[in-house]
Amino acid sequence: MLPRPARRTRTRRASRILLALAAMAALTSVDVPDAAAGPPFGVTAQALPDASADRVGALFSGGGLDGGHFCTAAVVHSDDRDVIATAAHCLGDPDTTVFAPGYRDGEAPYGVWKVTGVHVAPGWTDGEDPDDDIAFATVAPVDEGRSGAVEDLVGGFPVAAEQPADATVTVIGYPRTDETPLRCANTTSLFSDTQRRIECPDLSGGTSGSPWLVHGALAGVLGGHEGGGAVPEVSYSAVMGDQAVELYREAADEG
Known part of the structure; x- marks a missing residue:
């Protein structure tokens, strides 16, 4: 594979810097609720109205x-x-x-x-x-x-791409069988360069599309690998990059 031209690399790097600055501006200019408030890490509970x-x-x-x-x-x-x-x-x-x-x-x-x-x-x-x-x-x-x-x-929610691999994420979503949303927060890891992984129980069918929130900003949605996860205990999100x-x-x- 031929190396990527240096000009394109510099352009992409500059684009990511601009995205980061835009995300910071959004976080400071938009009302950001405390999405981390809730049950202990790795515990899924009913999301109270807030x-x-x-x-x-x-x-x-x-x-x-x-x-x-x-x-x-x-x-x-x-x-x-x-x-x-x-x-x-x-x-x-x-x-x-x-x-x-x-x-x-x-x-x-x-x-x-x-x-x-x-x-x-x-x-x-x-x-x-x-x-x-x-x-x-x-x-x-x-x-x-x-x-x-x-x-x-x-x-x-503001949108914030390019989050670190070990970002702490709060997920809020509706299982198909529930009439109220659930909330779970935990530290994430990279399943691959393009997929983020979180361990939270009971995020079953219906929670696809749930926002993945980092400091109150949208950093992904439940989906991606295995449609978001083959078991309720482990969920995935495509890493949000330039395309998203x-x-x-x-x-x-x-x-």
Whole structure:
């Protein structure tokens, strides 16, 4: 393999520096809740209502809450305040998928939101590459009488790429069989250069797309290797790099 041209390497390094600076700016300019508050490391418990949990919601099929929730998503910060993040494999049928932030016990306190646009990487579209199992989508209220954007109601997590291998991550998500979200935090490790791993029990089917939060900022979503994990005790996320940040920017610009 021929060595990468030095100019491209310098350009990529400069791009990563700019991404890091942008992430730092986001963290200082956006209200960041304490996503680490909760049970001890490695223990999964019900997520109590708070600023972080309210930004996380369940994805439902069939265009309404009667269809049953099958994945999780979270509101992320954008200028038009209408962007959510989830796993790419959760948005196979966006026309009938709706998002209910803060969903609990059959109630959607912040309304129900339909998907209006989806942004996934070509690697996922062409071959469902697990390294590209992250998506950003724009949403609008199902109720045409509702004004404003989803972020106006619950706020949004900033997006922060290029996290260290041993970052401490908080995961908040909805198992398919539960009507309230679960929360678990633990130190992560790299399963590979492109996949992050966390040990948290009971993160079963339905938690795909759950935000992985580092200091209150989105650093990944549950998905990737084995669709996010073959057993509930171990979960994965594709490492969020330049491609994912570009998708985020595209979604933010769409609004």
